[in-house]
Amino acid sequence: MDPYALKTLNTERRARRAAILVTDLGDGRDRIVREGDQVAGELGAAIAKAFRTGNSGSVEAEGRTFFLNAYLPQPRLLVIGAVHISQALAPMAKIAGYPVEIVDPRTAFATSDRFPDVALHAEWPEDVLSRQPLDSYTALAAVTHDPKIDDFALKAALDANCFYVGALGSRKTHAKRVERLLALGATADQIARIHAPIGLDIGAASPAEIAVAVLAQAIQAFRSRGLEATASARKSESILEKHDA
Amino acid sequence: MENSIYLDEARDPLIVAEGWMQDGKNVAIATVVETWGSAPRPVGSHLVIDAEGNFQGSVSGGCVEGAVVAEAVDVIESGKAKMLEFGVADETAWRVGLSCGGRIKVYVERLG
Numbered sequence: 001m002d003p004y005a006l007k008t009l010n011t012e013r014r015a016r017r018a019a020i021l022v023t024d025l026g027d028g029r030d031r032i033v034r035e036g037d038q039v040a041g042e043l044g045a046a047i048a049k050a051f052r053t054g055n056s057g058s059v060e061a062e063g064r065t066f067f068l069n070a071y072l073p074q075p076r077l078l079v080i081g082a083v084h085i086s087q088a089l090a091p092m093a094k095i096a097g098y099p100v101e102i103v104d105p106r107t108a109f110a111t112s113d114r115f116p117d118v119a120l121h122a123e124w125p126e127d128v129l130s131r132q133p134l135d136s137y138t139a140l141a142a143v144t145h146d147p148k149i150d151d152f153a154l155k156a157a158l159d160a161n162c163f164y165v166g167a168l169g170s171r172k173t174h175a176k177r178v179e180r181l182l183a184l185g186a187t188a189d190q191i192a193r194i195h196a197p198i199g200l201d202i203g204a205a206s207p208a209e210i211a212v213a214v215l216a217q218a219i220q221a222f223r224s225r226g227l228e229a230t231a232s233a234r235k236s237e238s239i240l241e242k243h244d245a
Numbered sequence: 246m247e248n249s250i251y252l253d254e255a256r257d258p259l260i261v262a263e264g265w266m267q268d269g270k271n272v273a274i275a276t277v278v279e280t281w282g283s284a285p286r287p288v289g290s291h292l293v294i295d296a297e298g299n300f301q302g303s304v305s306g307g308c309v310e311g312a313v314v315a316e317a318v319d320v321i322e323s324g325k326a327k328m329l330e331f332g333v334a335d336e337t338a339w340r341v342g343l344s345c346g347g348r349i350k351v352y353v354e355r356l357g
Contacts, residue, residue: 001274003266003357010263013252025278028326028354056289058278067278067352069289074250099250 001030008032009071016073016135020050023067025058035226052225073137074099075163075222077215080125080153081144082109085168088211089141090118096215098139103128105149125153134160139218141198143168151180158190164221166198166214195221258302262293262356271296272356273317277304278328282347292351296321304351305331317353326354 005021009032012019022043023030033039039047042061046068050056054072058065077093079086082104090100101119104110110122121128129152134140140157142150145168154177157165167177174196181191199213200220254260258274265272275292277284285306292302292310294317304313309331320327332348 001354001356006259006263006266006274006356010259013259016250023352023354025328025352056287067276069276071289076250 005030005032013071013073016137018051018070018072018137020047020071021069022047023069025065025067048226052223073135075137075139076101077139077141077218078103078134078153080104080140080142080150081168082106082111082115082120082122083143084207085143085210085214087114088208089214090115092211092215093218096219098215098218101128101132103153104144125149125156129153129156134162136161136163138162139164139166139221141166141168141214141218143198143214145169145173147177147180151177151184154194155181155184155186158186158193163225164195164218165193166195166217168198168210169196171197256301258291258293261301265293265295266356271321273320273353274356275304275313275317275329275351275353277349278352279350280347281349284347284349286349292317294318294321305349309349309351313351313353320353320355324355326352328352 009019009021012032012034018035020033021030022033033047035051038044043059043066046059046061050068050070054070056069058067075098077098077100079089079100079102082102086102090102093100101121102110102115103121103123103125105122105124107122110120112120134157138160140153140162142154144150150167154165154167167174169177177196178191195217199210200217202213204210204213252260262272262274273294275294277286277288277290280288285308286304290302290304292300292304292313294300294314296318298314298318300310300314303310312331313329316327316329329351330348331351
């Protein structure tokens, strides 16, 4: 392994950014590919898939055998609101492999009695996020219903390109939220990324069922990262082809 | 440390390897590149080894580490990468009680 590749890889991993080490098993040469780097051809397609799945493996391309070692940051879930839904969501998400932290400045809600074995911050999101910034391997679910608590975190999640951003509330509540987020400087494209009403539509009724819907939606968002961009690029390509014809 | 969102700096094999390199040590990196059947460590797992045979990480949860370390010392000497294969047939390879019955392929290369 190239020492420079190792250093680069460790820098990326420490910063919670995804990277793939591509090793040519024939001659041992290697290089680091970061998420978003353009790689053409079969190898590029295999690299894109490895970023999405996090699975490492060998691939035949251009008559050579490459080993792709995918290093994805551990995805995590940050929940704004120490509410009933969060009580069910925290243990479920942990089992599914997504460590959870909960933020709620209301000390009556954020108690260790209500949330055993969960990293809990009885603080404002502003304070927690200044210490532990959000990133693209973090999902954020805002479930307090209180704009004073949710809005800042939602805007921060959009700016940090969190892989999932969900907000509890009806369509009517969300329409008002959209106005507030626009006033905070969020763009319409950013706001369109918010899942609201939150959770996959499985007809969830109880807080625990809503937690299932939220977790499923976050997993879906994680496992389809980058697919939307690829699909829209293909679409514009085909439009161009038609245009040329 | 299950599913921690931060690297475990003291135990992460690639962090340890970088530290060894900075200390001027010769280092080999072993990586699981393929598994068949049930294997104890997933594809991509690392074991890092220095020229004195110190190691960190795991490619098999303890089954074949001894053999990989021995080969790694050769790889450090020669600078030539090796592909190792271990299977259920190797009597010494699998710890008693480990019901894997799988096979693994391990790529061993020198750092630098």
